[in-house]
Amino acid sequence: MAFWKNVPFVFALIGLWSCASVERENERQTYHKSGVATKDFSQSSGEFAQVVSRVEPVAESLCRSSGHPLNCDFEIVVDARDPENMNAFQTLRKNGRPLIVFTQALIDATQNDDELAFVLGHEMAHHLHGHIHRQYQSSRAGAILLGGIIAITGASADIVQSAQRVGAGIGARTYSKEFELEADRLGALIAIHSGYNPVKGAAFFARLPDPGDQFLGSHPPNAARVEMVRRVSLGY
Numbered sequence: 435m436a437f438w439k440n441v442p443f444v445f446a447l448i449g450l451w452s453c454a455s456v457e458r459e460n461e462r463q464t465y466h467k468s469g470v471a472t473k474d475f476s477q478s479s480g481e482f483a484q485v486v487s488r489v490e491p492v493a494e495s496l497c498r499s500s501g502h503p504l505n506c507d508f509e510i511v512v513d514a515r516d517p518e519n520m521n522a523f524q525t526l527r528k529n530g531r532p533l534i535v536f537t538q539a540l541i542d543a544t545q546n547d548d549e550l551a552f553v554l555g556h557e558m559a560h561h562l563h564g565h566i567h568r569q570y571q572s573s574r575a576g577a578i579l580l581g582g583i584i585a586i587t588g589a590s591a592d593i594v595q596s597a598q599r600v601g602a603g604i605g606a607r608t609y610s611k612e613f614e615l616e617a618d619r620l621g622a623l624i625a626i627h628s629g630y631n632p633v634k635g636a637a638f639f640a641r642l643p644d645p646g647d648q649f650l651g652s653h654p655p656n657a658a659r660v661e662m663v664r665r666v667s668l669g670y
C-alpha cells in the first residue's frame with residue numbers, strides 16, 4: 435500500500451485546465467506536499483469576493499438538494515505566493531470540506547466578473563459531481579490492472595511498482611475529459627443562476643493554451659468546452 439502514498443497528487447486535485455505539462459504537474463505536487471496549509475492562503479477580497487458572495491450560495495443550495503452525502507460547506511481561498519502560477523483547483527480538506535483555491539495570478543488574468551464566476555462555478559461543479567472520488571477509483575483500478583498484468587510476467591517489485599504508477603496515471607486520465615465537460619456544463623448553470631453570463635465567462639479559454647485533442651490528455655480541446663457552455667446557455 436506504500437505505493438499509494440507516493441501518487442495522491444494524481445487524483446487529489448481537479449483543476450481548470452491542462453495538467454499535461456510536467457511543470458504544471460510539479461506545481462500540483464507542490465500543492466500536495468504543502469498540504470494545502472491555511473497559512474498559505476488569504477480570503478477573497480474586492481471584485482472576487484463579490485463574485486464569491488453571489489456564486490457560492492447558488493452552488494451550496496444545489497449541493498444540499500443533490501441528495502448525495504456531500505459536504506456543502508465550501509471554503510474558497512486565494513493563493514498569492516507565486517505571481518507566475520495561474521491556476522484554480524478544487525480539493526478536499528482532511529475532514530471532507532471542499533476547498534477551492536484560486537491563485538492571484540489567475541484572478542489578475544481574468545477580464546471581467548463573468549470569467550471569474552464561470553471558473554468558480556466550474557470548480558464547484560467538480561465537487562458537486564464527486565469527481566475527486568470518481569477519479570480516485572479510476573486511478574486505483576488502472577494501477578491494480580496494469581500492476582497485475584506485469585506481476586503475472588514475474589517482473590521485479592520495482593517494475594511492478596512503476597507499472598502501477600503508469601496504470602494510475604492512465605486510470606486518472608480515463609474520464610478526465612468527460613469530467614471537465616461535466617464541470618463546464620454544471621459550472622455554466624451555476625454562473626447563469628448567479629446572474630452571470632457563462633458564454634462571456636468561457637471566453638477565458640481563448641487566452642489559455644489549447645491542449646488539443648490528445649489521446650489520454652487530461653482536458654478536452656478549448657473549442658469543445660466553449661461549445662458545451664454555448665449549448666447550455668441556449669436553454670436560457
Ligand SMILES: [Zn+2]
Pocket residue numbers: 448449450451556560614617
Ligand atoms: Zn476542471
